[in-house]
Every structure is written in C-alpha cells, then in structure tokens.
Amino acid sequence: MKLQEFFEEHPAAAIAFSGGADSAYLLAEALRAGCRVRPYFVKGPFQPAFELEDARRLCAQLGAELTVLAADPLANPEVVANGPRRCYYCKKAIFGALLAAARADGFAELWDGTNASDDAQDRPGMKALEELQVLSPLRLCGVPKTQVRARSRELGLFTWEKPAYACLATRIPTGTAITAGALERVEAAEGALFALGFTDFRVRVLGELARLQLPAAQLAAAAEKHGAITRALNPWFSGVLLDLTPRREE
CATH class of the missing domain: 3.30.300 (GMP Synthetase; Chain A, domain 3)
Incomplete structure (x- = not known):
C-alpha cells in the first residue's frame, strides 16, 4: 500500500507528535493529502525542552494546531525500576493517555511515526502500540528513514536532517532506577x-x-x-x- 492510499482509507486521525523527523513528515504528508489530523505532544520529564520547541515550530510552519498533554511516566513504579520492559510500560501509559485525549476530541484513530527502518525486535515499546491498536502509516506503507529524510527535504521541513533523539530515560543503564x-x-x-x-x-x-x-x-x-x-x-x-x-x- 502506498502512503496516499493509506490516507484515502484513513481520512482522520490524531498523531502522536514528537517534533522529530518521522512524525513531522507523517503530519506534513497527511495534511497534503487533505486528511483531518491533529498532532498531540506529550510533555514530561523524559522529553527535553527543545523537542517541544521544535514541535511548535513545525506545526506553525504547517499550519497545524498542536495539543500538548502533560504526563509523568515516573508515577509508574515499573517505569522507575527501569527493567528490560521499561519502554513497554512507558509507551502503554503515554499512548493510553493519548488515545483517551484523541477520542475525547472526536478522533477514532491514533497514528505514530514509526517507519519501515525501525526494528520491532529492538523496540519493546512497539508491543504496547500493537496492543493499543496504534497505527504506524510509514511502517505499514514501507517508508524507510532514507525516504523520510529525502521527502522532508523536498517539502522544506527543517526536521529533514534532525538526528534521532531517543527519550532521556535511555541514558540511564537498564536496572538503575530512574x-x-x-x-x-x-x-x-x-x-x-x-x-x-x-x-x-x-x-x-x-x-x-x-x-x-x-x-x-x-x-x-x-x-x-x-x-x-x-x-x-x-x-x-x-x-x-x-x-x-x-x-x-x-
């Protein structure tokens, strides 16, 4: 399936928006396709301040309304313990909150920016997204990171060369409390x-x-x-x- 075909079948959705290259490209292409989409940014201790600044800047460039939600993963003991499944528990909580907010705003679907280059075996958080039925259009349509960057550059998105920036929790060794x-x-x-x-x-x-x-x-x-x-x-x-x-x- 091509990305345009996906948008034709899914004309409205909330987008989990990080301000990074993948979700920025997804938002831009969805808007170009005429979809009714709204980006949601989750603000918490795992995201540095510049990510929210970039998210706001990108949404201003595209004319999209950004919704900012507050979340505290550290309220979850399983996240704080920082075991091998820490990302799973964190994603389950955060995307659960995103889904609730999206549905309250009239969106039945939630998308994220996972692309076809992301290795599901190396990302336990993907299991949580699967359980919550979050859709990943770039991954479903076979769009790799190289294409994300190339098309983002063509579209004039400043995020086209932005390095991947994993959440701050990844800086703490597994097994060390966060x-x-x-x-x-x-x-x-x-x-x-x-x-x-x-x-x-x-x-x-x-x-x-x-x-x-x-x-x-x-x-x-x-x-x-x-x-x-x-x-x-x-x-x-x-x-x-x-x-x-x-x-x-x-």
Missing part, C-alpha cells in the same frame, strides 16, 4: 554539549560519571576539547568518559 534528578542532569549536560558545537550524541549516566557517545566524525574534536567538555559538564558530573566506539543512530 529519578527526575538524573534526567535533569542529562538534559543539562546535553544542552552544554550542543552549545560546544557537538551534535547527534548521547550522555550516558554511570553513577557520578558521564559517558559520551559521539558519531565517528566528532571523536577527534571531542578529544581536542576534552578540557572544555569536562568544565562544561562539571556542574552535573564529577568526570567524563569518552566512548571510542562511534555512536550509531537509534
């Missing part, structure tokens, strides 16, 4: 690294230490700027470790 304080430290540290010119990286928490994962092209610059990086992250971490294995896109 706290609001740890998430705040990560967000602040990653903001400091952005200010130093680094992109598409991760700050992983190792107790009081930060482990930096960077793309291969930025490893040399990180080594050269080790002093500046250490000073920038010092308010939140007592030391910084540079992972020499290049980071791959999640």
Whole structure:
C-alpha cells in the first residue's frame, strides 16, 4: 500500500507528535493529502525542552494546531525500576493517555511515526502500540528513514536532517532506577554539549560519571576539547568518559 492510499482509507486521525523527523513528515504528508489530523505532544520529564520547541515550530510552519498533554511516566513504579520492559510500560501509559485525549476530541484513530527502518525486535515499546491498536502509516506503507529524510527535504521541513533523539530515560543503564534528578542532569549536560558545537550524541549516566557517545566524525574534536567538555559538564558530573566506539543512530 502506498502512503496516499493509506490516507484515502484513513481520512482522520490524531498523531502522536514528537517534533522529530518521522512524525513531522507523517503530519506534513497527511495534511497534503487533505486528511483531518491533529498532532498531540506529550510533555514530561523524559522529553527535553527543545523537542517541544521544535514541535511548535513545525506545526506553525504547517499550519497545524498542536495539543500538548502533560504526563509523568515516573508515577509508574515499573517505569522507575527501569527493567528490560521499561519502554513497554512507558509507551502503554503515554499512548493510553493519548488515545483517551484523541477520542475525547472526536478522533477514532491514533497514528505514530514509526517507519519501515525501525526494528520491532529492538523496540519493546512497539508491543504496547500493537496492543493499543496504534497505527504506524510509514511502517505499514514501507517508508524507510532514507525516504523520510529525502521527502522532508523536498517539502522544506527543517526536521529533514534532525538526528534521532531517543527519550532521556535511555541514558540511564537498564536496572538503575530512574529519578527526575538524573534526567535533569542529562538534559543539562546535553544542552552544554550542543552549545560546544557537538551534535547527534548521547550522555550516558554511570553513577557520578558521564559517558559520551559521539558519531565517528566528532571523536577527534571531542578529544581536542576534552578540557572544555569536562568544565562544561562539571556542574552535573564529577568526570567524563569518552566512548571510542562511534555512536550509531537509534
């Protein structure tokens, strides 16, 4: 099935909108197809502030009305425990809230931006989406990440080259309890690294230490700027470790 055919069969829906490349492209194409769609952004401790800023900017560009919902995954003990199924429990709660809000606004369907390049075996949260009957048009229509970026560029979406940005909870090692304080430290540290010119990286928490994962092209610059990086992250971490294995896109 082609994306246009999907839109013809599904003319109205709410969209789980993160402000990232995938959901931005899905929203843009749905609007171009004449669908009645509304994007919903979930604001909570797992999302950095810039994601909401990007979501608002993109919706303003497309002329779409953005609905912002508040959610606190840390209210769920199974999420806080951060076991292997943490993403499942988190997605189940968040998308359950999205579905309730969407139905209250008159939408029978909820879509998300999962694309055909996403590996279901590596994403336990997809199980929750399946159980909640959330539809993933890009995945169902075989649209890979490369096509998302290429078409987004053609459509003039600023998100076309935006790196994937997994939620802040992924920075905490599995089995280590997630706290609001740890998430705040990560967000602040990653903001400091952005200010130093680094992109598409991760700050992983190792107790009081930060482990930096960077793309291969930025490893040399990180080594050269080790002093500046250490000073920038010092308010939140007592030391910084540079992972020499290049980071791959999640």
